Amino acid sequence: MPFLLIDFPSFSPIALQIGPFAIRWYALGYICGITIGWLYARALIKNDRLWSGSSPISLVQIDDFILWVTLGIIVGGRTGYVLFYNLPFFIEHPAAIFRLWEGGMSFHGGFLGCVVAVMWFARKHGISILSLGDITCGVAPIGIFLVRLTNFINGELWGRAADPSLPWAMIFPTGGDVPRHPSQLYEAGMEGLLLFIVLAVMIRRGALKRPGLILGSFILIYGLARIVGEHFREPDVQLGYLWGGLTMGMLLSIPMLIVGLVLIVLAVRRGAPKPAEAIR
Template sequence: MPFLTITFPAIDPVAISIGPLAIRWYALAYISGIVIGWIYARALIRSEKLWGGPAPIAPLQLDDFILWVTLGIILGGRTGYVLFYNPAFFIEHPAAILKLWEGGMSFHGGFLGCVAAVMLFALKNNIPILSLGDITTAVAPIGIFLGRLANFIKGELWGREADASVPWRMVFPDDAKQLFRHPSQLYEAALEGILLFAILAIMVRMGALKRPGLILGSFITIYALARITSEFFREPDPQLGFLWGGLTMGMLLSVPMIIVGAILIMKAWRRKAPEHIEKST
C-alpha cells in the first residue's frame, strides 16, 4: 500500500451483541441521534431568553412529538430510497421494502417524512408549524453526524477515486475495484453534521428562534449546499450512476431545497416578531 494512505479501520458493524440480539452501529446512530437531539431540544425550549418569552412548545408536547418524528424519519427515509434510488429493484422485489436491516435510507425522503410529522403534529396540537420546524432542524445535525459515522463504520457510501495528493485516501473492504477513495462519509459528517450544527447553534444563541422559520430555512439551505459539495467526492449509487451533466441524484434532490430554504429565510426576516416577544423586548 502506498505511503500516502490511511488503512480503513476494520470495525465490527455490530456494536452490541447479547446472544441472538445484535444492535448495529447504524441502528445505534439513529437511537443516539434521537435521544441526544431530544435532550438538546428540551434545553432550547426551557430557555425563555432564546425565544424572547415562553416557548410556543411545551416540554411534554416535545416528548409526544418524538414518536411522530421517529416514524417520519424511518418511513420517509425508506420511501425516499425506494422511489428515488432503486424503484426498479423494489418493483420486482416488493417484500424487500420491509427489510430495513439490509440498509437503504434516503436523507431527502427522511426529511420529507419529518416535514409531514411536524405539520401533522403541529396542527393536531395547535403548535406553530414553523417554530416546531425550527426546533426539529436545530437538533437534526446531531443525528446526521452520527448517521454518517455509521456509514463510514459500515464501509458504505464511499467516495470517488482519490490520487496521491489526498493523504487520507483509503481502500474500502467491500469495494470490488479496490480503489483508493475519498472517505466521503467523513466529509459529510463534518459538513452536514459538525459545521451545520455549529452555524445553527450560533444563530439560536443570537436570537434566531424569535423569527419563526429562520432556523428551518437556514438548515434546509445550508444542508443542501453541504450535500452538493460532498457529492463531488462521493461515488454515485451504482444503480443510478451519474445523471444529467455529471450530476448525481443527491445533487438534483438538493437543488429544490436551496430554493425553499431561501424563501423561508426571506419570509422569516420580513415577518414581525410574535406579540409576546415584542412585549418582552
C-alpha cells in the same frame, strides 16, 4: 501501494450483542441521534431567553413529538430510498422494502417524512408549524453527524477515486483497490458538525424569535453542503451519474436551496412576534 495510503480500519457491523439480540452501528446512530436531539430540544424549549416570551412548545408536547418524528424519519427515509434510488429492484422484490436491517435510507425522504410529522403534529396540537420546524431542524444535525459516522464504520457510501498522494485516501473493502475519498467523514463534518455549529450560534443570537429562520437556514445550508459533498461521493451503482454529471443527491438538493432561501427571506421580513403573540 503509496506510502501514505490508509487502509480502512476493520469494524464489526454489530455495535452491541447480548445473546441473540444485536444492535448494528447504523441503528445505534439513529437511536443516539434521536435521543441526544430530544434532550437538546428540551434544553432549548426550557430557555425562555431564546424565545419571544416563553416557548410556543411545551416539554410534554416535545416528548410526544419524538415518536411522531421517529416514524417520519423511518417511513420517509425508506420510502425515499425506494422511490429515488432503487425503484426497479423493489418493484421486482417488494418484500425487501421492509428489510430495514439491510440498509437503504434516503435523507431527502426522511426530511420529507419529518415535514409531514411536524405539520400533522403542529396542527393537531395547535402550535406553530414554523417554531416546531425550527426546533426539529436545530437538533437534526446531531443525528446526521452520527449516521454519517456509521456509514463510515460500515464501509458504505464511500467516495470517488482520489489522488493516491492524498494523505487520507483510503482503500475500502467493497471499493476495489482504488484509493478513495472518505466522503462519509466529509459529509459528517459539513452536514453534521458544521451545520450544527452554525445553527447553534444563530439560536444563541435569537434566531428562534423569528419563526422559520432556523428551518430555512437548515434547508439551505444542508442543500449546499450535500451538493459539495456529492462531488466527492461515488454515486449509487444502480443510478450512476445523471444529466451533466449530476447525481441524485445533487438533484434532490437543488429544490432545498430555493425553499430554504424563501423561508429565510419570509422569516426576516416577518420579524419576531411580540411576547404576547408567542405565549398565545
